[in-house]
Amino acid sequence: MITLTNICHTFSIGKKGQERQVPVLKDVNLQVESGEIVAIVGKSGSGKSTLLNTIAGFLKPDEGKIVLNHKDTTHLSEAEHAKFRLKNVGFIFQNFQLMPGLTAFENIELPLKIQGMGKNARFQTVRKIMERVGLNEVLDHYPNELSGGQQQRVCIARALVTNPSIILADEPTGSLDSETEKEILELIQSLNQSLDLTFVIITHDEEVANSAHKKYRMHDGQLQEAIYSAV
Template sequence: MANATGELTVKEVNHSYGTGKIKVPVLFDINLHINQGEFVALCGSSGSGKSTLLNLLAGLTKPEQGKIFVSGEEISRFNENELCLFRRRCMGFIFQSYNLLPNLTALENVELPLIFSGVSGKKRRQKATEILNRVGLEGRIDHRPNELSGGQQQRVSIARALVNQPSIILADEPTGNLDSKTELEILALMREMNRENGTTFIIVTHEQEVAERSDRVIYMQDGRIVEKRTRPA
């Protein structure tokens, strides 16, 4: 595989759920290009197809028709093992519900991607500690999720997504469970990481604050992209 970049291209993608005669179309004629380092909000009402599109970009679902290129690789052609290795190398994920393991400390949760990548114990602890400090969790690294606030848990989730230095972060409603003050703090943190590292962020969101602070907003309706709006410089 070539060196990873944060560029994504979707070409003529159509997708349905179900098999045989019982199929429900969910995406229609999706064409999209996202440049490396963009901070993109993917917006639309429930059922518009935005989460399905995010799953396709992540390689968690293969498109029924069309092609998806990530970092110059046509991931829609990869087998499951190739997809797993590709995600591990190129992608980080942030979830609305944080998806932290409750019996592990913040440090241990952030170390997990490094374990899967074969990083040694000493190096893992060093990298995980550094990124937790970067996201403002000094003094909290030995706390378990139930000892942290929602905003702190999301900071752990962001640290875990970034610890392998992926070229792309895919986020599904990352501020959906947070109060408005914490939402702005988390959004500012993601923006900071985007600018400092050149990491591409693609965020599925209902939140207007996220859309207003993005480089570009892609609106979906009934399985189609209906508008692409770039924020004025």
């Protein structure tokens, strides 16, 4: 489902003429099977977000190969990547990244509009997904009228609405209290099982990491030791 082979990425930091090269990903290899939840933990600055952005195609690796859903995405152009992402990859963010001027319904509907789906089909699809993630009561609420947990459900629904098979999540419970974190983790697990979704989750939270099928630690630019969890 996701195969990273010998991925390297180096940032160039500093003023022009005085740049420093900072290697952040050093020969990263990762294999994620279909329907797996993989958690990536590691210290702040260890390169977790850089890795997720590289999988997503927002950053190009300097070396290595990325295969998602049997497609080699390493050298896709930005436009090709955007098209591929819209169909295959959903994103969940720590700070939700919802459009403040759109209701919960409209936020979730947005990717379908971009895809060019007709109004009736959009209505049916959004209502179905809102019901699935427990948002029936709040479809006309704006983000600032929602709790953190509800905002994260909207973010999850928006990630799922285009029916992707891969979900990339950057600290999905990082802004939530522990009770709400538990609810969101349960939702992720139930979606993983019922829709056979593949998740890559970056987290600082051991509880989130331990709820995954596999856990990797990012250390000094490399992914280390898969510790299998009990799920």
